[in-house]
Amino acid sequence: MSRIDDLPPLRDVIAAHDLRAKKSLGQNFLLDLNLTARIARVGGPLTGAHVLEVGPGPGGLTRGLLAEGAARVLAVEKDARCLPALEQIAAAYPGRLTIVSGDALVVDANAHLDAPWRVVANLPYNVGTELLVRWLTPATWPPPWDSLTLMFQKEVAERIVATPGSKTYGRLAVLAQWRCDARIALTLPPEAFSPPPKVNSAVVHLAALPAPRFPADPAVLQRVVAKGFNQRRKMLRAALKGLSSDIEESLRMAGLDPTSRAEQVPLEGWCALARVLAA
Missing domain, CATH: 1.10.8.100 (rRNA adenine dimethylase, C-terminal domain)
Incomplete structure (x- = not known):
């Protein structure tokens, strides 16, 4: 089974809009709608939730979020080619999907979503780490989001959850684990994507703590x-x-x-x- 709504299969959407993934944008599209729905559920029930999605592409994960009950999804997409496909989804889920054409590094999610919101995203590989560090280092804590469910290259995911003494333990692990509970929720093989990346991917879930684990400036x-x-x-x-x-x-x-x-x-x-x- 690969249908979660009445919209066309993702392969048909990609073909209809000629959405060949661009390496320059770090794009790798997830095609299995059951898998995207599973990723949407990683952070817990979505009924009534407000969600930020970065780099939705043709909208596979977007559809998963909406099908799982998200009240509002803010989809920030830099690639204008993807906008018609996302607008199709918005029409199928009236009033629940807001599409912003722009750079996630400068878009203010608070202008569109009610806090606390969540982030669920198959992040473009070329900006994923930078976005994570920004979310982990806001001006005040707790942040306006309560959880991050993010797709990374597996090696980046392992750096986020690494423990002292391991080769992967570093800056990302310290910043993430200082203020969050972090875990790897899913591991995905290259063939889950189009085009297949050269490495495995993993979904990391980070739940914001009310306060940092230890005091520090x-x-x-x-x-x-x-x-x-x-x-x-x-x-x-x-x-x-x-x-x-x-x-x-x-x-x-x-x-x-x-x-x-x-x-x-x-x-x-x-x-x-x-x-x-x-x-």
């Missing part, structure tokens, strides 16, 4: 973590040199060994160091 924490992992092979006393007049003393005050490396420092340790440096 966000700007200081981001700066310290970025500097630490930028030279992850070096000892902390070398990688973080210049952050204070005596970085070894600052590290000891935070309970950290100056000869440790960034990938060995747990989230609590990074937050402790941020507090020492802020003080």
Whole structure:
């Protein structure tokens, strides 16, 4: 079964509108509507929810969100070729789909959705990480969204949920896990997409916490973590040199060994160091 509504199958939509995926836009389209509905459900029941979707393309996931009961979906699409296909969906779900033609990096979702809204998206690979970092680092916390359900290349997904001591543990893991519960919900093979990417993909679900796990100044924490992992092979006393007049003393005050490396420092340790440096 591949139908969740009375609209045409996605292959027919793509053919009718000549929607060949553009590598320059990081496009890989999901064609299985049962799969898109499954992704829509990852964050829990959608009845009455307001949802932001970035890069809907021909609208497979958009249809899944609406079919699962989302009250309003804001679809932000940069590729003008996709707009007629999305307008077809809007007509089939009157008053529930708002289409914005533009760049998700500059669109204000709060102007269209009631908080707390959710983000559910098969993110374009070329802007996925940048969007995630922006959602994780708003000016105030808690943010206007309550969860993020996002498709990434599997290696990026593994970096988000990585634990200290692993090769994939880094800046993304610290930023995500400081303020969210993060898990990989689904893994998808290349053949689930058109065209098939060269790597596996994964859906990550991040649920916003009411407050960060440990106190820290966000700007200081981001700066310290970025500097630490930028030279992850070096000892902390070398990688973080210049952050204070005596970085070894600052590290000891935070309970950290100056000869440790960034990938060995747990989230609590990074937050402790941020507090020492802020003080």
